[in-house]
Amino acid sequence: MKPVAFEYERPRTIDAALDLLGAESNSKILAGGQTLGPMLNLRLVQPGLLIDITRIPELVSVSDEGDALKIGACVTHAAIEDARVEDHSNGYLRRVASGIAYRAVRTRGTLGGSLSHADPAADWLSALLVLKAELEITGLDGSRRVVLKNFVRGAMETDLSPRELLIAVHVPRSEKTARHGYYKICRKTGEFADAIGAVSFDPGSGAFCMVAAGGSEQPVTFESPENLFSQGDPLDPDSFDMPMAMDALREAGIEADNYELQIRAVAMSRAMQDAMSP
Amino acid sequence: MKKDGIGARLIRKEDDRYMRGRGQFVGDIKPAGMQDAAFVRSPVAHASIRAIKFPDALKGHVFSLADLKGVQPITAVSGLPGFKRSSQPVLADKKVRHVGEMIAMCIAPSRAEAEDMVAQVEVEFDELPAVYDMLKARDAETALVHEEWGDNIFLETLVDDDMKAVEKTAAVKVTREFNTSRQCMCPIEGRGVVAEWDSRLEQLTVHSSTQMPHIVRSGLAECLDLDHGAIRVIAPDVGGGFGFKGILLPEEVCLSWAAMHLGHPVRWLEDRRENLTASANCREHHYVVTAYADNEGKLLGLDAEATVDSGAYSAYPFSACLEAAQVASILPGVYDFPHYRCHTFSASTNKPPILPYRGVARTGVCFAMELMIDAVARELGMEPTDVRMKNLVQPEQMPFDNITNKHFDSGDYPEALRRAIEAIDLKAIRKRQKKTEHDGRKVGVGFAVYCEQAAHGTSIYAGWGIPMVPGHEQANMRLTPDGGLEIRIGAHSHGQGHETTMSQVAHEILGIAHDKIKLVHGDTAYTPYSTGTWGSRCMVMSGGAVAEACDQLAERAKAIAAKMLQCKPKEVSLKDGRAIGPNGELTIEEIAYIWYRKPQDLPADVNPSGLEVIAGYKPDRDSGTFSYAAHAALTAVDTLTGEVEILDYVVVEDGGVLVNPMIVDGQLYGGAAQGIGTALYEEMPFDTEAQPLASTLSDYLLPGPTEVPSMRLFHMETPSPYTRFGVKGIAEGGAIAPPAAITNAINDALAPLGVELTISPVTPRRIVEAIASADTKKVAAA
């Protein structure tokens, strides 16, 4: 479990990082290393060059853009957990962050690293899907923005090209009336989820978005409560209907057995309870 | 009792260096010129090897069996009749029999470079069908792990009793099938070896993270055809063993060969992937058990068939049959009933060779027996603890020879259970169960009682006929010229705290202060021969030997003191490091000084052996001590997700006289944590090609701090009548009962749903699926 020999660079600017990306085709971006480290050791990746982007000031900065918060890609889970990042989501981001892995991993692991890796069992992916986050990407061929939903192409597959960097995540500011809920089922503390339910619901406007994730398939997004609640009304979380939800997941093309579907439905139901609890 | 002697909760001496990160493990040993080894390991479970190819540039760095001329395979036969012998080549010999088996050894200046070499070695296989399941291994038309055997059975045993009468008359007959999954022992420090050749001494020095340096030395002598005198094995600090390091490793043999032939020291440090994929080697049992009882819950007979997945080879020294043969002899557990039949199979499969893991067969046996008791209780509508009470061996029967001739030395089993019932508060739990929990979970309580044979010696092991039979355990002891005490024992600590407990024994007898007592262990050059640390034997055996040596040393010291004190030796008494006579006293330091530095003051008839003794010890009866415990678990089960929370956990334990109760507590916590792993988390699944499916610790789940509850421990102290101070072996016990107690608790919680789980670990998926299938059955019945 030792990596192949590689070069290591730690650029101080985005441009320098992009130059390195252009110069060495077999290169890999290194953020917190909490996913890449094990992959290197298992030789699942064998890069010639690692480009460590954690010392690029823009990538660790956070700025208020009015209707959204821009969080640099290299902001760590711990920074969010500790409220070193302004909370504009009624406490939701903090709670999600604190449930990722355990502290040692959160201290190093980054928001951008997590989204770039796009593990369907990872927390940020589901949590931010319901908030309609947008990603800011820059590359040798220019910059662009993409909504998270379109960024994820599949399990551990994204729209990011090897010649691009994820720069920041724009998280829309939540309405004061909005309620967010998150529930993760995993075997023990620090484990990736076996099932995730995430929900955002604004009783004021009726805006609703729910995500179910787990296993090795892409998270499923429900933009309407219709097929999930017996009365179709999320105001009463007890009316969340698990058999209906399991059917809805099946209809969405999830190929999972009964146990896997059941725990996803439970996670969705409990996320709803979480959202509506005082 | 001395304040710091037997029974003192002394802080462990070794912890000072451990807590400061100053321990010295194999990975800390770096002789000059050392290179690292990495092994080409088989990616397939069963195949013939057609060719091993690598680039010419790697010649002299990559070695296969053909290069290791004269090296003998590892064989561990058992003398039990019918045992089939396996021969385990240290590198594959034309065939591989499990994933992870070593095929070639690559040696380079660093491990990373050695792994680069591994990547360049190409092995061509002709794959064979894999024997992936121990029950299928017993089928007539199965693939064969060892063709020459004609079947896949290392050993079949039968304890036969006529069950016919019981079958006819028993009011109740309950049959169940149980499985305990294959596990991988995961000490924090993996295995590791540094080997070097000393050309001055013409001696091979092997530093290995082992529990049994002397046995490794004997094994190496056999495989390498070297004299014992040409081999020195050193076990430095060992970061956990649990049985995983109670073995002669093929890696130890390969590295020894390399050190002897390559002209520089070599090192191999197991990584976690090797640990998980090449060495998942314990706990896999299958049982079909039928219990017969009368209407009051009194057991009348037990009829069992047990299969143990022994893997591909017979590991040295415990062999492939220790586990299953133990099953047969200990399945009756703590209970007294008149009829017993047990048929066992040690099946060979294409999996890593089985090793005894903390508790050895007892964890599986306790699971089967204690789940059986609960099943009988449910059948009769009785409280499970009442059924236990009806069948436990009673204190007035002690010492008790049970149905398999196990000699229980002492104890009060019913009292341990009574205390556990009270501590967990069974009555309150039964009340609580009548109401619905606010969170909708179901709570249940479960019990498990076991006893644990420990420190069993010659009379027991001679019968197994395996490469290792423990005899007298020895201690070598010397007073140094400044009155310090050096104790040398051949057993080794892999976390047990011997440096402290042996010191407590010596302090108890000689009164020498702890900071002047030093334990030397883990080095064959310095210590007397010993089979090492296994079977919870060290406190009884090495502790007994240390006490024996102290007694002899005390006599010698008294004789020297008597002359100076102008009295008879028997008028001298030793107290707090002083020799006190009728007219005065001397310190131990003064006595030592006289022997070494002022011999002119010695009595004329002084024992010329001086202040250095070697003493041997065996208990009065060597059939073993029997510590025992009652565990009780209160669990809450989320019936929708299958998640289990342990709300309360109680251990009432009797390990005889405790030398250091704090160390015993630590052993119980650690053991129980591993037991919780067995109960709820740990499982190495294999697919139908015998591929291990968990290759990192994110797939192979170990309980962590948040999964292990604060346990409540209660001690009873019934001395063993046979051992020095009345001590008993105890350190494995914690790992034995949790799977049974926790599963019983889960089954108690789910009984209203008609659910009963009989497989460990009890995973969320297994729970959810069992509930679903019980629902389906109810629907079908309605």
Ligand SMILES: Cc1cc2nc3c(=O)[nH]c(=O)nc-3n(C[C@H](O)[C@H](O)[C@H](O)COP(=O)(O)OP(=O)(O)OC[C@H]3O[C@@H](n4cnc5c(N)ncnc54)[C@H](O)[C@@H]3O)c2cc1C
């Ligand atoms: C023991 C353990 C438990 C864990 N448990 C959880 C959990 O419960 N939930 C959870 O969500 N996660 C979990 N993780 C993963 C953790 O959250 C990681 O931090 C995260 O997945 C990756 O972030 P990183 O900064 O470490 O990225 P790295 O490991 O450095 O990189 C990951 C991948 O993304 C690429 N990359 C990184 N940053 C960028 C960027 N800005 N632009 C383009 N590409 C980039 C890298 O090249 C690499 O391919 C766990 C990790 C460990 C080790």
